Amino acid sequence: xxxxxxxxxxxxxxxxxxxxxxxxxxxxxxxxxxxxxxxxxxxxxxxxxxxxxxxxxxxxxxxxxxxxxxxxxxxxxxxxxxxxxxxxxxxxxxxxxxxxxxxxxxxxxxx
Amino acid sequence: xxxxxxxxxxxxxxxxxxxxxxxxxxxxxxxxxxxxxxxxxxxxxxxxxxxxxxxxxxxxxxxxxxxxxxxxxxxxxxxxxxxxxxxxxxxxxxxxxxxxxxxxxxxxxxx
Numbered sequence: 001x002x003x004x005x006x007x008x009x010x011x012x013x014x015x016x017x018x019x020x021x022x023x024x025x026x027x028x029x030x031x032x033x034x035x036x037x038x039x040x041x042x043x044x045x046x047x048x049x050x051x052x053x054x055x056x057x058x059x060x061x062x063x064x065x066x067x068x069x070x071x072x073x074x075x076x077x078x079x080x081x082x083x084x085x086x087x088x089x090x091x092x093x094x095x096x097x098x099x100x101x102x103x104x105x106x107x108x109x110x111x
Numbered sequence: 112x113x114x115x116x117x118x119x120x121x122x123x124x125x126x127x128x129x130x131x132x133x134x135x136x137x138x139x140x141x142x143x144x145x146x147x148x149x150x151x152x153x154x155x156x157x158x159x160x161x162x163x164x165x166x167x168x169x170x171x172x173x174x175x176x177x178x179x180x181x182x183x184x185x186x187x188x189x190x191x192x193x194x195x196x197x198x199x200x201x202x203x204x205x206x207x208x209x210x211x212x213x214x215x216x217x218x219x220x221x222x
Contacts, residue, residue, distance in 0.1 A: 004154075033210070043155070043199065043212040050208070058209055090154050097208045098143040098162075102154035 003027065004103035006091050012109045019078045021106050023091030029101075031094045032074040033058075034066065036087040037105075043090070049074055081110045114138050117200055117213030126222050130187040134200035134213045137181065141211075143203040144176050146185045148196045149215065155199055159185070190220045 007022045023032065034046040035058075045058030047066040055066050063085060065077045074093075078085055088107050092100040117134045124130055132146075143162060147155035159174040161167045167174045173186040183202075187194055200213040 031208075042214045043201075045210055048208050056208070059211075092154075097203050097210065098145060098160045099157060100145075100210065101157060102147075104154050105152075 004091060004093055004101060006089075006103040006106050008106060009104065010107050012111065013081050014111050015081060015083060017081050019081050019108065021076045021078075021089055021091075021108070023074045023076070023093075023103060025072050025074075025093040027093060028071050029093040029095050030071070031097060031100070032068065033092040033094075033100055034064070034074065034076045035090045035092065036060065036085075037090060038087050046076065046089075078108075083110050086110045112137060115200065115202055115211050115213045118216055119214050121217040121219055123219040123221060124190055126190060126192060126220055128190050128220070130190050130194070130218060130220075132185040132187075132198050132200075132216050132218070134183050134202075135181055136183075136202055138204070139178070139181065140204045141202040142205040144174070144183050145201040145203075145210075146172075146174055147199040147201060147212075148194075149199060150196045158198075190218075192220050192222045194218060195220050 004025050033048045035043045037043045044060045049055045049068045052071045090105045091103045094100040115136045145160040146158045149155045164176050164178045171188045175184040197215040199215045
């Protein structure tokens with residue numbers, strides 16, 4: 001049982017490029033979340049989804065776009081990457097908002 | 112002032128000690144309280160969650176919530192070197208999904 005997988009695990013890109021981070025869960029949990037983790041800021045919620053086709057903004061949504069056409073997938077797109085978006089990105093899924101199970105993370109470097 | 116305050120440590124204890132990890136919060140609307148463990152370069156792992164004031168026990172871990180003081184704690188009994196990690200508290204507002212994480216406390220358990 002793989003749980004949550006994230007791809008790629010590591011990504012280097014340049015300023016201005018579009019980047020999509022993938023998140024896939026094998027459980028079919030209703031709730032999915034995207035976070036970024038930075039030194040000095042900890043984990044901050046970018047977007048969340050309560051079900052397929054239902055998404056909403058979190059604490060730091062600017063510069064990011066999400067979609068959820070299928071329950072098991074929740075991709076995060078950086079429309080035009082900036083250096084400030086260099087971070088570790090975590091996807092999570094759960095049966096409720098209080099039971100969030102995290103993936104292994106994607107380390108993104110924007111040059 | 113941050114909504115959730117957590118001492119970053121590091122906290123160093125000998126093997127077998129009882130560890131106390133704490134968070135304070137300012138918003139009385141927080142209803143859900145969670146504790147995560149994060150090993151270096153891994154995703155956070157959900158340890159425990161609770162809704163109400165009082166204690167909740169799971170093996171060597173006990174979560175305590177005091178809503179009147181806006182204070183939560185995680186106790187680890189018989190600590191082991193494998194418990195060495197960063198511990199994150201997290202909270203969610205009533206009726207919402209936005210999860211606010213503490214900065215995390217680094218714990219070292221010496222053999």
